[in-house]
Amino acid sequence: MADIKDPENTIIVTLKGGDVTIELLPDVAPEHCARMKELVREGQYDNVAFHRVIEGFMAQTGDVQHGDMEDGFNLRMAGTGGSDKPDLPAEFSKLPHDRGTLGAARSANPNSANSQFFINFSDNHFLNGQYTVYGRVISGMEHVDAITRGEPPAEPDRMIKCVVASDA
Structure with a gap:
């Protein structure tokens, strides 16, 4: 079980193997954290x-435009979309x-992040x-490590449910 210090800035992602607890860093990247929440x-x-x-x-997800579709066309399109919200400025x-x-x-434009994110499997x-x-x-990093590989995977794993810990 995670030691959650700030429930308002903690996301719990349910994967097929179990929960992954993510601590957001609003002091470092406030706009990206606000968008994720x-x-x-x-x-x-x-x-x-x-x-x-x-x-x-890494494992990349978050294409809310295409990533929840079950058919092959949308899975091929996954990674090309975002949300209906404006892109975010880089917060390096x-x-x-x-x-x-x-x-x-993001795309080649540093100020093009929107809804997609990745979790690093190793130091990159x-x-x-x-x-x-x-x-x-x-x-829950062991659940991230177990995500099916591929670009896209033939049968991709999904974020089953995501909640902000303070809302759980």
């Missing part, structure tokens, strides 16, 4: 697929992309200063 509270992350999962690198910091950190996925310091770090897994 907003999408979680709207239920937009529920049933969204992990559409890009690379062994030794000195925090490293260590194992278990949450990073904001080559990403430092280029992608916003805004959270870290504080329990």
Whole structure:
């Protein structure tokens, strides 16, 4: 069980193997943290697929536009969409992309993050200063490690349910 210090800034993601507890870092990336809580509270992350999962690198999810669709077309499109909210400005910091950190996925434009994010399987310091770090897994990393690999996986794992801990 996670030691939750700030329930308002903690997200619990239910995966097939169990819960993953993510501590958000609003002092580091306030806009990214606010966006994640907003999408979680709207239920937009529920049933969204992990559409890009690379062994030794990271698991990416959060395409709320395409990621909850069951048909092959939308899974092929997963990773190309976001939410109906405006893109976020980069909130780069000195925090490293260590194992278990949450990073904001984006296009080549540093100010294009929207709803997609990734969880690092390993220390990926080559990403430092280029992608916003805004959270870290504080329990359940073994469930992240068990996510099915692929780009996209043939049968992708999903975020079954996401809640802000203070709402649980």
